[in-house]
Amino acid sequence: MRIRGRVISKGYAEGEVIVSRRKFSFLGDVDVESGVVVAEDSDISGERIANKIFIFPHGRGSTVGTYVLLRMKKKGTAPKAIINIETEPIIAVGAIIAEIPLMDKLEINPLEVFESGDFAVVNAYEGYVEKRD
Numbered sequence: 001m002r003i004r005g006r007v008i009s010k011g012y013a014e015g016e017v018i019v020s021r022r023k024f025s026f027l028g029d030v031d032v033e034s035g036v037v038v039a040e041d042s043d044i045s046g047e048r049i050a051n052k053i054f055i056f057p058h059g060r061g062s063t064v065g066t067y068v069l070l071r072m073k074k075k076g077t078a079p080k081a082i083i084n085i086e087t088e089p090i091i092a093v094g095a096i097i098a099e100i101p102l103m104d105k106l107e108i109n110p111l112e113v114f115e116s117g118d119f120a121v122v123n124a125y126e127g128y129v130e131k132r133d
Contacts, residue, residue: 011101013081025061035077054079059091069094081122
């Protein structure tokens, strides 16, 4: 299944999906050293977002989250790609400076299509996301 959307940060990634149905902040919700979600109120607390396609509705929180995402990229603990329902500027800038593919405003709500453990392709050059079996 191929779903078109808006490209925020160009790039290409494929891999395992992790889905959160809650707002997410890179400042405080994730351990930078490991890529493990540490926020107790998260529906994916204890899960690793490192090297996965991270799908969540939209961001929440501090502008420092931009730099946290860049630090995660440098440490190898960042997501391979990010998909949002609608991206806020903090996440957008973080993904752009960290060179992490980021898309939003997909034709179909990604929370209705993907589940954690699925395999996805994010082609943020051509503007689509693909769910593969």
